[in-house]
Amino acid sequence: MSLTKPPVFLKPFSLWVASLSLVFFVGLIGIGVVFTKGLVVTNLTDLVPWGLWITIDLSSIAMSAGAFTLCALVYILGLKRFQPLARTATFVGLIGYSMAVLTLLLDIGRPDRFWHAVVYWNTHSVLWEVTMCVTLYFTVLLLESAPIFAGLPWLRQRFPWISRRLSSLHHLAPYLAVVGLGLSMLHQSSLGATYGVLKARPIWYRPDLSVLFMASAIAGGISMTLLVTMLSGRLSPRVKVNDELVEKLAYAVGWVLVGYLYFRFWDALSMTYTYAPGRTEGLQVITKGALSFNFWVGEILLGAVVPILILLNRRYRRQPILRMLALALVVGGVVAYRWDTNIAGQLVLLTYLPNEIVARYTHYVPSFIEIITGAGVVAYGTLAVTLGVRYLNIVDHSLEVHAEQTSAAPAPAIGD
Amino acid sequence: MDACKSNELNLEPVNSDIGRRQFLKVVGFGAAAIAGLRMTRRTGASSGEKGPHQWAMVIDQGKCTGCGYCTNACRAHNDVPPDISWNRVIEAGKVGDKTVFISRPCMQCEHAPCVEVCPVGASYYRPDGIVMMDYDRCIGCRYCEVACPYGGRAFNWEAFTGPNPAVPTWGQPEVPRRPRGVPEKCSFCYQRIDRGLALGLTPGVDKDATPACVVACPVGARAFGDLNDPESNVSQLLKNNPYFRLREDLGTKPRVYYLPPREEVKK
Numbered sequence: 001m002s003l004t005k006p007p008v009f010l011k012p013f014s015l016w017v018a019s020l021s022l023v024f025f026v027g028l029i030g031i032g033v034v035f036t037k038g039l040v041v042t043n044l045t046d047l048v049p050w051g052l053w054i055t056i057d058l059s060s061i062a063m064s065a066g067a068f069t070l071c072a073l074v075y076i077l078g079l080k081r082f083q084p085l086a087r088t089a090t091f092v093g094l095i096g097y098s099m100a101v102l103t104l105l106l107d108i109g110r111p112d113r114f115w116h117a118v119v120y121w122n123t124h125s126v127l128w129e130v131t132m133c134v135t136l137y138f139t140v141l142l143l144e145s146a147p148i149f150a151g152l153p154w155l156r157q158r159f160p161w162i163s164r165r166l167s168s169l170h171h172l173a174p175y176l177a178v179v180g181l182g183l184s185m186l187h188q189s190s191l192g193a194t195y196g197v198l199k200a201r202p203i204w205y206r207p208d209l210s211v212l213f214m215a216s217a218i219a220g221g222i223s224m225t226l227l228v229t230m231l232s233g234r235l236s237p238r239v240k241v242n243d244e245l246v247e248k249l250a251y252a253v254g255w256v257l258v259g260y261l262y263f264r265f266w267d268a269l270s271m272t273y274t275y276a277p278g279r280t281e282g283l284q285v286i287t288k289g290a291l292s293f294n295f296w297v298g299e300i301l302l303g304a305v306v307p308i309l310i311l312l313n314r315r316y317r318r319q320p321i322l323r324m325l326a327l328a329l330v331v332g333g334v335v336a337y338r339w340d341t342n343i344a345g346q347l348v349l350l351t352y353l354p355n356e357i358v359a360r361y362t363h364y365v366p367s368f369i370e371i372i373t374g375a376g377v378v379a380y381g382t383l384a385v386t387l388g389v390r391y392l393n394i395v396d397h398s399l400e401v402h403a404e405q406t407s408a409a410p411a412p413a414i415g416d
Numbered sequence: 417m418d419a420c421k422s423n424e425l426n427l428e429p430v431n432s433d434i435g436r437r438q439f440l441k442v443v444g445f446g447a448a449a450i451a452g453l454r455m456t457r458r459t460g461a462s463s464g465e466k467g468p469h470q471w472a473m474v475i476d477q478g479k480c481t482g483c484g485y486c487t488n489a490c491r492a493h494n495d496v497p498p499d500i501s502w503n504r505v506i507e508a509g510k511v512g513d514k515t516v517f518i519s520r521p522c523m524q525c526e527h528a529p530c531v532e533v534c535p536v537g538a539s540y541y542r543p544d545g546i547v548m549m550d551y552d553r554c555i556g557c558r559y560c561e562v563a564c565p566y567g568g569r570a571f572n573w574e575a576f577t578g579p580n581p582a583v584p585t586w587g588q589p590e591v592p593r594r595p596r597g598v599p600e601k602c603s604f605c606y607q608r609i610d611r612g613l614a615l616g617l618t619p620g621v622d623k624d625a626t627p628a629c630v631v632a633c634p635v636g637a638r639a640f641g642d643l644n645d646p647e648s649n650v651s652q653l654l655k656n657n658p659y660f661r662l663r664e665d666l667g668t669k670p671r672v673y674y675l676p677p678r679e680e681v682k683k
Contacts, residue, residue: 038596039556040574049558049571109556109571109597116555122537127559131535199666200529200565345562352566352662353508353518354674 013236013390020383027376030369034106043367048346052366053107056374058191058338060099060381061134062213063331065221067093067141068177068184075177084397085245089225091148091394092385094141096224097134099381106373126193133187140180143169148392189214192341201345203282208267209341215260220334222253223307223327228385230324232395239389242397243320250323253330254311261304278350281359285347291340299340303333467543470643471604471619471671473630474653475519478677479637482507482517485586489632490521492586493605495593497576502602503629504567511677519638521629522547522568522602523662523670530560530569538598545671546604556597565663566670569599587628604640605629620649643671 033041044051066089073079074086105111117131149155150166192213195204226246233241271283286295310316310326317323349360366374388394482505490496490503508518525531528547531539538554541547561569575596583589590607594600605627612618612625619625620641630638641648646655653659654673661670 038574039571042573044573046561046567046570049561107557109558109599110554110595113553113555116536116538116553120536120538120553122534124532125535125537125559127533127535127557194559197533198529198563200563349567350565352520353506354660354662354676356509357663357665 017383017386020379020386023379024376024383027373027379030373030376031106033369034373035111039109041367041369043365043370045362045364047349047362048343048364050107050342050346051364052370052374053103054342055335055339056377057100057103057107058342059220059335060096060103060377061188061191062217062220062334062338063224064093064096064100064141065184065188065217066223066225067096067144067221068137068180069218069222070225071144071173071177072181075174076181082245082249084242084395085225085229085249087148088229088395089221090141090144091388091392092225092228093221094138094145095381095384095388097138097141098384099377100134101138102380103374103377106377126190126197130187130190130194133183133190137180137183137187140176140183143172144176144180146170148388148394151393152391185214188217195341195345198345200350201282202276202278202350203271203286203348204341204345205279206267206271208263212260212263212267212337215256215263216334216337219253219256219260219330222249222256223330223334226250226253227324227327227331228389229395230320230327232389234320236389239395240398241395245397247317247323250311250317250327253327254308254317257304257308257311257330261300261308264300264304277357278348278359281361282344282348285361286340286344290347291344294336294340298336299333302329303336304330307333465541465543466545468644469544469619471524471544471546471609472641472643472650472654472673473521473524473604473627473671474639474650474659474673474675476637476639476653476675477508477516477518478675479635480505480517480519481635481637482515483634485632485634486519486521486629486638488582488586489628490602491582492580492584492588493590493608493628494603495576495580495583495589495591496600497572498581500570500572500600502570502600514677516677518662518674519629520566520568520662521604521627521672523566523668523672524602524604526669526671527667529563529565529666529668533559533563535559542606544609546606546609547601548603548606549599549601551594551598551600554598556599558599561599565666565668569601571599572596586632 042051067086070082070086070089074083105114108114117128118135122128146166146169150163152163155166156163189210192209192211195201196206196209199205226249229241229246232239233243268283268287271279285291307326307330310322317326343364346364347362349362351358351360385394484505487501487503487505490501491498494502496502503519503521505517505519508516510516524545524547526545528539528541531541531547534540534554535557536553536555538550539547539560540550556571558571561571572594573596576593580589590605591603608625608627609619612622615624617625620630620639623631626640627638630640639649639653641650643651643654645651650673653675657675659673659675661673664670
């Protein structure tokens, strides 16, 4: 665990960290502007009140879905060999949720009242349920990542008792996995329902959104975990990756995508029958209009079809570069899906005039401040994961073996 | 009748019991189960508790000339910034050669999407049917704005500072200004109603107890009153005239009624 590494590795690493820090710093300035000037600096309007930030928020939560999926796989289904991947997923999830919370703080008009969401309850609201689940699940993720932070060399040397306490939390893992599964299934799908329950927006108003958000989150979340794992393994010589595990799970992602595409096909097809005001126009915005490239190329072709072809074909899947490409495409496809879903329902509005329920179109392009703050949040997440790989061994498939050999040692203490 | 009643009484607890048990079994923890159940059930937050008054507004499209006095009076009395209209006046086509307008305050829906979706309960129903905003509780997530089918809400993207151009020409502010970062909307001038009732006045009859837009209308196109009082002007208007509400297909049950323009008005 020595920190000294060959300078060959150090140089690009520090460059990478430096550029991420720069983007993050610029984002911080943007965040300062948003907090002092208010949301007037965004291009959000009363007609399009949810924009880029909501997309980043939804995407980071979707990308965190690997945590509950893999923890369930390891601790509920008992597939212990995937434990090193669950460790990575848990950390990625923790960072993903912190990104979501950060973006939400930016997005709400009164960030000083963020705590109202926990104190004042409207149990009718799906968004209340999402808030509760996210808050509770963030706590679960903190507990689940405690053993990871226990491995920090500095902590182990200076405060060994804290380190021991934290790593002992690992015994809670099976219970946390059950709670995490419940909470995640609730809010991952409820995020789709947040849109799906709104009768005023016909393109959203359908039950499928919750199912689709869930399915796409599982595919995207696992892909993100695997992508982080593979990239770390390739970029850092000190990271050991068991490629067989990654490949197995990548194969599973392929099948999840098939299921997702199946749901999406029927979801979209069912909307093409008869003219429904607002819904038909919304679907046309997606399939023929402003979002058509995102939809056909980003979501369907590159986001689902190509990754399915790569991941379900053993020969292609075995090639690390192709597999990584497929995983990255899945991540991109899920982000595109979140963007398109959020924006489609706001680009098409229905009038409320009598006998004239017609669609009207709106327009939204994120402002400069929205973009730099959004990039700042993404840079923060990437930086946190990078540092996690570097200093917390969040990707290390040799840990399990070590722990089995010296189970008494407090050191990494992740496996059992 | 009796059988029907007992049926209902029997069904209720059985249903919720099964639901709860299944949830506990499947999900494994009670908190989430109760949360899930409560979300599907209409409880205290709904418009169930109805008070002695049920306020409603009737707007006669045949009389409305689209002058916009209502919007201006509203701006002054509720201290609304110039770029926001709690009450919008929109052209809505022609009947014969006469342009018809729709004046759109908040619909004060009986099943208001904004109340249903607000995560913190900052939008709520008053017993008299008014859909209220608690500006001190709102976190500014704008879910209500996205949910409202009538575009009835406007967000304070920046703080409204400086003088209000509608004051004093159109009246004096009666409520505090809303801060930056919360959406605002029409409240049927609850402050005038409440104060009027306390002084023994009748909203809809006495000007001081009636919403500012109704008082300001120069052609008497707006009426306000209590639906629970069969003799009130709104009850009478709705009894004797054909009427409609906006987007009734959504099931929101607005408390703002419109009398459609008729031929004789044209002459």
